[in-house]
Amino acid sequence: MSDTAADSAWRLPDDREAVRAALIEWYEDDHRDYPWRRTDDPYEILVSEVMSQQTQLDRVVAAWEEFLERWPTTADLAAADRADVVGFWTDHSLGYNNRAKYLHEAARQVESEYGGDFPETPDELQELMGVGPYTANAVASFAFNNGDAVVDTNVKRVLYRAFDVPDDDEAFEEAAQELMPEGRSRVWNNAIMELGGVACEQTPKCDGAGCPWREWCDAYASGDFTAPDVPTQPSFEGSRRQFRGRVIGTLREYDELELDALGHRIRVDYAPDGEYGREWLEGLLSDLEDDGLVETDERDEDDEFVARLRR
Structure with missing residues (x-):
């Protein structure tokens, strides 16, 4: 201690x-009667936990129900195109898109490594992609009643x-x-x-x-209701998180886009040599590449970089 x-x-x-x-x-x-409180299905609970990390619970309900209607099991999610899963995340403003990627990968792990059956303890659940101690314990608690x-x-x-x-x-x-x-x-x-x-x-x-x-x-x-200091959530408007989502949403509409064409579509003040220009956009795309969400390459004929969603 x-x-x-x-x-x-x-x-x-x-x-x-x-x-x-x-x-x-x-x-x-x-x-409060949230639908995930009426189930002990670990997959359904994991989806609710990941969605609620950056989104108010009342807003999560509709997204959770739509997600499970589209991909009702880990097998369905594992077989899905990752771009479709990330696109769903973006369309529903559910926070960082890499969480969608991790959820998709976790479903693949459950299918390939665990034969479709979820691990049941907090330690075992942390072996799944993107599942940290808090989420692992929540799933163990609410699905299997054996959490801390x-x-x-x-x-x-x-x-x-x-x-x-x-x-x-x-x-x-x-x-x-x-x-x-x-x-x-x-x-x-x-x-x-x-x-x-x-x-x-x-x-x-x-x-x-x-x-x-x-x-x-x-x-x-x-009568002293002082509370511990809590870090405030950064504003979404104008954040890198917002523009990451815009990149994903825009690339879903096109097979590929040149960098300047993409830049002009995601922000009105984009200027190739400006503060929010190519250097800024390349940094954004580099982050998304590291997360396995997009890929970029150079066209030999005109030395122009293009970006596309990773499939």
């Missing part, structure tokens, strides 16, 4: 069973306010794991994230949302 965590005075309530029971009862009585305690921004805010857990990753991990009832990661992780999402928001709604932890909560007792 870090010095910060070791030196802190935080401790969880003695009547831990009552704390657990109160939260689970609150969650089961009434919670999820610690996201919402959970940190709840623990910080309710039990005075310091703003320290090790302390959050320790407290979250100690609180979670053994063998109940599916309902528990859903419940504590729901608490942070609808009751213990940045502006808390303790009474309005009927927070089940008011009798134990330090912040509720003191």
Whole structure:
């Protein structure tokens, strides 16, 4: 444990069973009814987790349903053209396009390396392309009910306010794991994230949302609802992420495009020798090439570079 965590005075309530029971009862009585909460299919849950990394949950629902209608199984997704999967991602503004590439590759791994059956533990799930510790644990929890305690921004805010857990990753991990009832990661992780999402928001709604932890909560007792610092999401408008998506969307309409033709189609202020010109565009395309999403080559007859989607 870090010095910060070791030196802190935080401790969880003695009547831990009552704390657990109160939260689970609150969650089961009434919670947001997202469709991925009604399934234990690991593929469907993985899709929801990847989509929700940069997109508000209410916007994810339609995209998730359309995605699964088009590619209902890992076998269907593995057999798909990667450009189609990336194009879907772009069309639905689901964040970085390399996540679509990783999801496609993960489906191929499940089919080729696991015979179509998902691995079930957090460690095994991290072997899938693009699946980090948080996503692996979420899939293990919600699909197989054998995950560890999820610690996201919402959970940190709840623990910080309710039990005075310091703003320290090790302390959050320790407290979250100690609180979670053994063998109940599916309902528990859903419940504590729901608490942070609808009751213990940045502006808390303790009474309005009927927070089940008011009798134990330090912040509720003191009126001090300070929360841990949370990095702000960079603006999408004008970002490299936005123009990466525009490149993918534009190249889907053409077999290939010369660089200047592509540049003029993705931004109105493109000028070959300007601030947003060839050098800027080549950097963007280089990133997309590294992600395996596009390819560029030089035409011998006119020394002109062209770009196309990688198939």
